[in-house]
Amino acid sequence: MTEMSFLSKTLLRPDLAVHVAIPAALLALYAFASGDSYMTYLATAGAISYVLTASFNLVFGYAGIFSLASIAFYGIGAYASVYAENQWGMPFWLSFPFAMLVASVFAAILIFPTSHLRDIFIAIVTLGFAVTAIEVFAQWDEVTGGAGGIYLIDPPSIGSHTFLGGDPSYLLFSLFVVWAVGELTWRISRSGFGRKLIALRETPRALAASGVNDAKIRFAVFVLSGALAGLAGALYAHFQLIISPEAFSISRLIELLLATVIGGAGTFLGPFLGVLVLILIDEVGARMGDLEPIVYGVAVIVLMSVGRHGVANLLARAWQQWSPVRPTVSSATSATVSKLDEEVLTPEGLDSSRPLLVVEDVTVQFGGVRAVSGVTLALQAGEVVGMVGPNGAGKTSLFNSITGEVTPTSGDVLFAGRSILNDAPHQRRKRGIGRTFQLPSLVPDLTLVENVMLGGEIRARAGLLRQSLFSRVARADDRSRRAEALALLDELGLGDRARGRASDQPYGVQRLTEIARSLMLSPALLMLDEPGAGLTEDERGHLAGVIEHLRRRHLTVIVIDHNVSFVASISDRMVVMDSGELIADGAPKDVLQVERVVGAYLGSEAAAHG
Structure with missing residues (x-):
C-alpha cells in the first residue's frame, strides 16, 4: 500500500x-x-x-x-x-x-x-x-x-x-x-x-x-x-x-452560546471550531482598538447569516464536494415484494386460545368532547383488522388509548391477558405493541438504517454508560442491530435506500421505514395509523404486499385508513367507528352491506364494492 x-x-x-x-x-x-x-x-x-x-x-x-x-x-x-x-x-x-x-x-x-x-x-x-x-x-x-x-x-x-x-x-x-x-x-x-x-x-x-x-x-x-x-x-x-x-456571569454564558452555534451545534467539530473562531475574532478585534466591539458584532452577524448551520457544516459541505466517495441513493420509487414471501416468522410465547388484545368499554374524553364512547373490541393473534370511519370518528384516539399516548377516561385495555393501563408508551412497546403514526415520525438527520436501529434499542445489552464509552459490548450491539435493520429494510424492499438520509426519501419509503422500525421491536401487535395516506397506487400496492407478508408472519395487525377498498382488500375483519362509537364489526363483505355503514359513512365507494 x-x-x-x-x-x-x-x-x-x-x-x-x-x-x-x-x-x-x-x-x-x-x-x-x-x-x-x-x-x-x-x-x-x-x-x-x-x-x-x-x-x-x-x-x-x-x-x-x-x-x-x-x-x-x-x-x-x-x-x-x-x-x-x-x-x-x-x-x-x-x-x-x-x-x-x-x-x-x-x-x-x-x-x-x-x-x-x-x-x-x-x-x-x-x-x-x-x-x-x-x-x-x-x-x-x-x-x-x-x-x-x-x-x-x-x-x-x-x-x-x-x-x-x-x-x-x-x-x-x-x-x-x-x-x-x-x-x-x-x-x-x-x-x-x-x-x-x-x-x-x-x-x-x-x-x-x-x-x-x-x-x-x-x-x-x-x-x-x-x-x-x-x-x-x-x-x-x-x-x-x-x-x-x-x-x-451571563456574558460568559453568551460567549458559550455563540461558540456552540457558530461552530456547529450538534456536530463533533463544532466546539473546536466555535472556540477557534471566537479566539480569532477577539484577537483581530483587540488589534483594532476602539473598533473592537464593532468588529466583534459584525463578525458574529456575518457568521450567523452566511453559515446558519455553523462552520462545521460549511466545511462538511465543502468536503462532500471534494470527496471522491459520495453516498448514493436509488432513484426507484418502489421495490418489488417478491422477497417478502420467502420466510414465515411466528411470534413466540403467545396463547392463541385467548384474544391478544381486549379493549373493554373504553371511553376517552377531552374536556367536554367525547372522542371515544364505550368501545369494546377484541383481536385474536394473527388477525389483520381494518378500521374505517369518517374524520373525527375517534379512530386515532382509540389507537392512542391502546398505545399509551392517551389515558382513557374509563374502561380497560388488556394485552396478552393483563391490563396495561398503568404502562407508559415505551413500556407498552417493550411488551410487544408496535405502532406507526398519521405522519411519519422518522428522525430526519439519521439514515433509514439508523432510524430502524432505534427500534432495537430495547434489546441492547450495553446500558447508557457503556454506550457513551462505545465499549466492546456496545459496538457488538451496534453491529448486530445494524445487520438486523438492514435485513428488515431489504425484506420490505428498501435495501437500496438503507444508507440514505430519512429527510431525502419519498413519503412512501418513510411509511415503510416506520413499519420496519416497529418490526425491530419484535412485536406481537402492530398498529398502523393511516399507512396509505398520501401514497400513490403503486406505493399502496407495495404496502398491501407488506401487510400480506405480516399476515404470513402470524403478526396481529390493525390498520386505520380512509381508503375503504384498500382496507377491505387487506383485512380479515373490518370495524367501523362514528362519533366515538363502534357501529359495525365483522367480515369486510358483511360490514360493507350494513345499511348504516353504506349510507351514512362509506357512501358510493362501499356500495360499489358491495
Missing part, C-alpha cells in the same frame, strides 16, 4: 481520521504555543473553553435541550475543587473528579423534576438556576469568598512538579483533558446513545415508538453535560489561580 493510498483510506474513514488527526493537531498546537508565554496562555484558555463548549454542545447541540445552567455547573466545579483542596486537603487529581461529581449532582437535582417540561420552560428554569447560582457565588463568603472571590489557589502538582497555570506543563495537561473529552464526544456521536440524543432533539415521538424512555435519555445527557462543565470549572480555577463570580 502506497503512502498516498493509506492517507486516502484514513481520510475516508472518519473514526481513523479522528483518532489520528485530533491528537496530531493537539500535539502541533502544544509545539507551536509552548515556546511563547502569550500563546501558551491563549491556547490553555482555548482548551478550557473547548471543554465547557463540548459540555453544552452535548445537551443543546445533540439533545436539543436549551439548558442555560451550564455556566452555573462551570462555577460549581471551580468552587468545589478549590474548596475540597483548601478545606479537606484533597489532592488536585481527586479534586477534579470531585468537581465533576458535585456539578453532576446539582444537574440531577435540577433536571429530575423538570425533564417533562417543554423547551421554553426548561430554558426559563435553567436560566433562573444560573442567575441564582451567580448570586450565591457572590454572597456565600465561607465557601466562595463572596464578591471578592478566592485568591492564591495552590497550583496542582504531582511529586515535585508543579503545573502552574500559564506554563507549558499546564497547557499539556489541559490538552490531555481536551483529547479525553473529544474522544468521549466522538464515541457518543457514533453510539446508540448518540442516535437517541439526535432523536430526542429532532423527533421525540420516535423514541417512544421505539420503546425508549425519553426522560431517562434527557436525564443522562443533562447529568453528563453538568459533569463536563464542572471539569471545565476545575481546569479554569487551577489555571487562573484566582476565581470570582464575574468569571461565571
Whole structure:
C-alpha cells in the first residue's frame, strides 16, 4: 500500500481520521504555543473553553435541550475543587473528579423534576438556576469568598512538579483533558446513545415508538453535560489561580452560546471550531482598538447569516464536494415484494386460545368532547383488522388509548391477558405493541438504517454508560442491530435506500421505514395509523404486499385508513367507528352491506364494492 493510498483510506474513514488527526493537531498546537508565554496562555484558555463548549454542545447541540445552567455547573466545579483542596486537603487529581461529581449532582437535582417540561420552560428554569447560582457565588463568603472571590489557589502538582497555570506543563495537561473529552464526544456521536440524543432533539415521538424512555435519555445527557462543565470549572480555577463570580456571569454564558452555534451545534467539530473562531475574532478585534466591539458584532452577524448551520457544516459541505466517495441513493420509487414471501416468522410465547388484545368499554374524553364512547373490541393473534370511519370518528384516539399516548377516561385495555393501563408508551412497546403514526415520525438527520436501529434499542445489552464509552459490548450491539435493520429494510424492499438520509426519501419509503422500525421491536401487535395516506397506487400496492407478508408472519395487525377498498382488500375483519362509537364489526363483505355503514359513512365507494 502506497503512502498516498493509506492517507486516502484514513481520510475516508472518519473514526481513523479522528483518532489520528485530533491528537496530531493537539500535539502541533502544544509545539507551536509552548515556546511563547502569550500563546501558551491563549491556547490553555482555548482548551478550557473547548471543554465547557463540548459540555453544552452535548445537551443543546445533540439533545436539543436549551439548558442555560451550564455556566452555573462551570462555577460549581471551580468552587468545589478549590474548596475540597483548601478545606479537606484533597489532592488536585481527586479534586477534579470531585468537581465533576458535585456539578453532576446539582444537574440531577435540577433536571429530575423538570425533564417533562417543554423547551421554553426548561430554558426559563435553567436560566433562573444560573442567575441564582451567580448570586450565591457572590454572597456565600465561607465557601466562595463572596464578591471578592478566592485568591492564591495552590497550583496542582504531582511529586515535585508543579503545573502552574500559564506554563507549558499546564497547557499539556489541559490538552490531555481536551483529547479525553473529544474522544468521549466522538464515541457518543457514533453510539446508540448518540442516535437517541439526535432523536430526542429532532423527533421525540420516535423514541417512544421505539420503546425508549425519553426522560431517562434527557436525564443522562443533562447529568453528563453538568459533569463536563464542572471539569471545565476545575481546569479554569487551577489555571487562573484566582476565581470570582464575574468569571461565571451571563456574558460568559453568551460567549458559550455563540461558540456552540457558530461552530456547529450538534456536530463533533463544532466546539473546536466555535472556540477557534471566537479566539480569532477577539484577537483581530483587540488589534483594532476602539473598533473592537464593532468588529466583534459584525463578525458574529456575518457568521450567523452566511453559515446558519455553523462552520462545521460549511466545511462538511465543502468536503462532500471534494470527496471522491459520495453516498448514493436509488432513484426507484418502489421495490418489488417478491422477497417478502420467502420466510414465515411466528411470534413466540403467545396463547392463541385467548384474544391478544381486549379493549373493554373504553371511553376517552377531552374536556367536554367525547372522542371515544364505550368501545369494546377484541383481536385474536394473527388477525389483520381494518378500521374505517369518517374524520373525527375517534379512530386515532382509540389507537392512542391502546398505545399509551392517551389515558382513557374509563374502561380497560388488556394485552396478552393483563391490563396495561398503568404502562407508559415505551413500556407498552417493550411488551410487544408496535405502532406507526398519521405522519411519519422518522428522525430526519439519521439514515433509514439508523432510524430502524432505534427500534432495537430495547434489546441492547450495553446500558447508557457503556454506550457513551462505545465499549466492546456496545459496538457488538451496534453491529448486530445494524445487520438486523438492514435485513428488515431489504425484506420490505428498501435495501437500496438503507444508507440514505430519512429527510431525502419519498413519503412512501418513510411509511415503510416506520413499519420496519416497529418490526425491530419484535412485536406481537402492530398498529398502523393511516399507512396509505398520501401514497400513490403503486406505493399502496407495495404496502398491501407488506401487510400480506405480516399476515404470513402470524403478526396481529390493525390498520386505520380512509381508503375503504384498500382496507377491505387487506383485512380479515373490518370495524367501523362514528362519533366515538363502534357501529359495525365483522367480515369486510358483511360490514360493507350494513345499511348504516353504506349510507351514512362509506357512501358510493362501499356500495360499489358491495
